[in-house]
Amino acid sequence: MAAKPFWQTKTLDQMSAQEWESLCDGCGKCCLHKLEDEDDGQVYYTNIACRLLSSADCRCQRYEERLQLVPDCINLSPADVDQFHWLPVTCAYRLVAEGKPLQPWHPLISGDPDSVHRAGISVKGKIFPESAVAEEDYEDFIVHWVE
Numbered sequence: 649m650a651a652k653p654f655w656q657t658k659t660l661d662q663m664s665a666q667e668w669e670s671l672c673d674g675c676g677k678c679c680l681h682k683l684e685d686e687d688d689g690q691v692y693y694t695n696i697a698c699r700l701l702s703s704a705d706c707r708c709q710r711y712e713e714r715l716q717l718v719p720d721c722i723n724l725s726p727a728d729v730d731q732f733h734w735l736p737v738t739c740a741y742r743l744v745a746e747g748k749p750l751q752p753w754h755p756l757i758s759g760d761p762d763s764v765h766r767a768g769i770s771v772k773g774k775i776f777p778e779s780a781v782a783e784e785d786y787e788d789f790i791v792h793w794v795e
Contacts (some may be wrong), residue, residue: 651690653683653746653756654667655667655671655678655740655750655756658750659726660726660729660741660744660745661726661727661729663726666770668726671740671741671744671756672700672741673738673739673740673751673753673754673755673764673766673769673770674705674706674707674742674755674761674764675706675736675738675739675764675769675770675771676697676701676706676723676770676772676775677693677735677736677738677739677770677771677781677794678722678735678736678772679697679698679706679708680693680694680695680696680697680698680703680771680775680787680794681693681694681699681786681787681789682694683786683787683790688705691734693736693791693794694789694790694791695771695774695775695776695791696776696777696778696780696781696786696789696791697771697777697778698718698748698776698778699704699718699777699778700714700717700718700721701771701775702776703771703772703773703777704767704769704772705773706764706765706770706771707768710791715755717720724795729741729745732745732794736794736795737795738751738795740754740756747754751769753766753767753769760770772786774791774793776789
């Protein structure tokens with residue numbers, strides 16, 4: 649009998665740094681600018697990407713330096729699991745935190761890092777760079793394809 653994969657046997661805070669990082673499916677959705685309604689706390693995604701997000705592969709171009717280069721970049725960690733409600737419902741961090749299975753297109757399941765793009769889950773081909781949009785216009789770029 650094959651051993652269960654780590655994401656089925658460990659909690660997020662039990663995972664090694666490598667395991668934690670491998671949960672990221674490379675969709676790029678967390679790197680989109682988001683707007684939060686001050687009245688009800690609802691989070692709205694835009695299709696405006698952080699300046700460090702590569703539109704070609706939906707990965708941060710300066711991942712190790714991102715927190716210094718982008719002051720409002722959010723560093724996801726197991727300690728923040730109670731705040732994961734803003735993550736897309738397809739996000740592996742959120743799924744594992746909620747005790748749900750990874751999706752078939754997730755690279756850990758498919759074995760292919762491009763499966764997230766082929767499944768249409770990533771932001772590839774759907775985004776604008778933040779340099780192309782004035783911050784006061786972000787509301788005009790709210791999208792509903794991020795669940």
